Amino acid sequence: MQHISAVREPLVTGGKTYHDVTQDVCRQVEAAPNIRWMAAFSVALFFLGVFFYSVYRTVWFGIGEWGLNKTVGWAWDITNFVWWVGIGHAGTLISAVLLLFRQRWRSSINRAAEAMTIFAVICAGQFPILHMGRPWLGWWVLPLQNTFGSLWANFNSPLLWDVFAISTYFSVSLVFWYTGLIPDFATIRDRAKGKIAKFSYSMLSFNWRGSAKHWSRYETVSLILAGISTPLVLSVHTIVSMDFATSVVPGWHTTIFPPYFVAGAIFSGFAMVLTLMLITRVVFKLEDYITLEHIALMNKIMMVTGSIVGVAYITEFFIAWYSQVEYEQYCFLNRATGPYWWAYLSMMSCNVLSPQMVWFRRIRYSITMTFILSIIVNIGMWFERFVIIVSSLHRDYLPSSWAMFSPTIIDVGMYVGSIGLFFTLFLLFAKFFPVINMAEVKTILKYTVNNGPTYGGPNNGGQPITRTAAPAPYSTPGVPASAPVNYDKHE
Amino acid sequence: MNSPAVTSAGPVVQDTHHTSASRTKRFAVGIFEDEDVLLHAIDNMRAAGVRIYDVFSPYPVHGIDDALGIERSRLPIAAFFFGCCGLSFALWMQIYMLGFDWPMIIGGKPNIALPSFIPVSFELTVLFTAFGMMITFFTISGLYPKPTVNVLDARATDDKFVVAVELDESSSQLSKLTTLFRDNGASEVNHKEMTNF
Known part of the structure; x- marks a missing residue:
């Protein structure tokens, strides 16, 4: 039975069969890397080299290589950290929150978005570890006994909460992602011709054979992982924001920070998902899976979260005035009109004004405009963190210690290099792993394949299947057979 | 059979x-x-x-x-059990370390400052739930890396x-x-x- 909704756009276009899905997704895994991939990978590797060089300078000579000074002790590194963690949040939002909300359009983008989460968190993790100055003592953050050289960890410190939050987030996301990959690895394994490919994908597929019992458990497990990942993702950026909010620095010490940071994280994350998806769908010819409808939906989420962020910016200003605390008032005035006014202006225009363009349908459905917008938002969100961190720190309570921050070449190298690290990982993923969750897309195929109103499942290309009588849609035992099956509500 | x-x-x-x-x-x-x-x-x-x-x-x-x-599947029960283990372990760890083994005065707060133990307790609950449940799932389903x-x-x-x-x-x-x-x-x-x- 195939159901064509009169009101909804199909989730997958092009009249795909199950086998087409397998072919389209496995194509780039099985083929030799194409020239565009090689070119992109070379560029990414170059920037990875920049990253390694900057790390070497930072570790060998110390964090004096960065532009930090006595007043501005946190700058680009923590900006990058918060930026990367924020980007990661969209992946979990797509894989967990949209799963709980039964948003089936997520099926074709969740794999790549989750991969983005994992790689973004890897990039984020580099900065606090390197900022320790002596990263080889990084294990002191773990709760280890005093005899190991440090006291027990201080559980009252938000920085320690961050250690637990980020490492839990990383490992749980990794497990969630890998579990979803197992059935697809099995598909690649069963198609593999070469000895090495067969062996590798056999190992990766964990003996998966698609047994009904396993699928049943798999679905239970996915639902629970989604259920626990949802509060987890909210907790992670909440805790990141507490790194700032629990201090007494004007501009940081605000109760609005947790929801404001979470909205900002989802905002920037969706921008990055859009950037990656727009490239992926063209490079791997996946336009039938990542449709204009997907782009429009993600644009809408970007606009909503962007507006929440805008409201938060204005609220901060209002509360600074309303609080009557002169330090707080000065801090915010200084943000907008002080020496870093240009950063503030970039943040406001990129994050508050630019997403409002999405109100126009033509822009929402335009690939070029979406791509430009996603880049603008990524830049804007980087500036947001820079504004919060540097403009709050650079003029503290004592005017005698006011200072400006200017990055060194190593600061720039760390940031640009981390983008290289991210793209190196993402390109390797895109080459060797299935970028679309094949199994999950196949579950939605039957009700969304747009191949005409004739009877027939995805395996029959819209043609009536060769039986004397087509079977009635299957209904669950116990439910009267005459009960109409509404596939729009079918979960 | x-x-x-x-x-x-x-x-x-x-x-x-x-x-x-x-x-x-x-x-x-x-x-x-x-x-x-x-x-x-x-x-x-x-x-x-x-x-x-x-x-x-x-x-x-x-x-x-x-x-x-x-x-x-009874995996949700297993997940709940592992979550409880994670929560108890996290609370025990923090209370034992900061309350009994090596009490430190931090910002004049009580040694056992439960509100600031919430984040770590939550994270460990999630961590134990996820890993416990997945290990159970893989074990009971016989899913493990196999060369062929x-x-x-x-x-x-x-x-x-x-x-x-x-x-x-x-x-x-x-x-x-x-x-x-x-x-x-x-x-x-x-x-x-x-x-x-």
Whole structure:
């Protein structure tokens, strides 16, 4: 039975069969890397080299290589950290929150978005570890006994909460992602011709054979992982924001920070998902899976979260005035009109004004405009963190210690290099792993394949299947057979 | 399994076979093209007294649990248990370390400052839940990295729905099952011998 909704756009276009899905997704895994991939990978590797060089300078000579000074002790590194963690949040939002909300359009983008989460968190993790100055003592953050050289960890410190939050987030996301990959690895394994490919994908597929019992458990497990990942993702950026909010620095010490940071994280994350998806769908010819409808939906989420962020910016200003605390008032005035006014202006225009363009349908459905917008938002969100961190720190309570921050070449190298690290990982993923969750897309195929109103499942290309009588849609035992099956509500 | 495939309807899917020892098993394997046809076929075959060994599909088919009589998984209970372990461990760890083993005065706060233990307790609850549940899932399902994987039909992970019925030593039920599969819409029926399956 195939159901064509009169009101909804199909989730997958092009009249795909199950086998087409397998072919389209496995194509780039099985083929030799194409020239565009090689070119992109070379560029990414170059920037990875920049990253390694900057790390070497930072570790060998110390964090004096960065532009930090006595007043501005946190700058680009923590900006990058918060930026990367924020980007990661969209992946979990797509894989967990949209799963709980039964948003089936997520099926074709969740794999790549989750991969983005994992790689973004890897990039984020580099900065606090390197900022320790002596990263080889990084294990002191773990709760280890005093005899190991440090006291027990201080559980009252938000920085320690961050250690637990980020490492839990990383490992749980990794497990969630890998579990979803197992059935697809099995598909690649069963198609593999070469000895090495067969062996590798056999190992990766964990003996998966698609047994009904396993699928049943798999679905239970996915639902629970989604259920626990949802509060987890909210907790992670909440805790990141507490790194700032629990201090007494004007501009940081605000109760609005947790929801404001979470909205900002989802905002920037969706921008990055859009950037990656727009490239992926063209490079791997996946336009039938990542449709204009997907782009429009993600644009809408970007606009909503962007507006929440805008409201938060204005609220901060209002509360600074309303609080009557002169330090707080000065801090915010200084943000907008002080020496870093240009950063503030970039943040406001990129994050508050630019997403409002999405109100126009033509822009929402335009690939070029979406791509430009996603880049603008990524830049804007980087500036947001820079504004919060540097403009709050650079003029503290004592005017005698006011200072400006200017990055060194190593600061720039760390940031640009981390983008290289991210793209190196993402390109390797895109080459060797299935970028679309094949199994999950196949579950939605039957009700969304747009191949005409004739009877027939995805395996029959819209043609009536060769039986004397087509079977009635299957209904669950116990439910009267005459009960109409509404596939729009079918979960 | 010594009993012939066609018997009175009993428990239909057994889970023990996933870890059973190495010996040759014979199967009648029906290949289906469509999930609705598959579900009707399972119903009809079970009504005819066929004991279905397992069904392999490229994606989770809705309604197959009911059709095969698969019981609801108890993994959520395991997940809750592991979550409780994580929470108790986190609370014990923080209270023991900062409250008893090496009390430190931090900002004049009490040694056992429960509100600031909430984040770490929450994170460890989630961590233990996720890992405990996944390790349980992989263990009970016999899922682990294996250099070669035996499959009944390689298309089961691509576009076909594969129903396996185990046969006795002499495969005496094969022709009967072939007819039954065909009558219920199978596009092909194969006879497979599997070792280490």
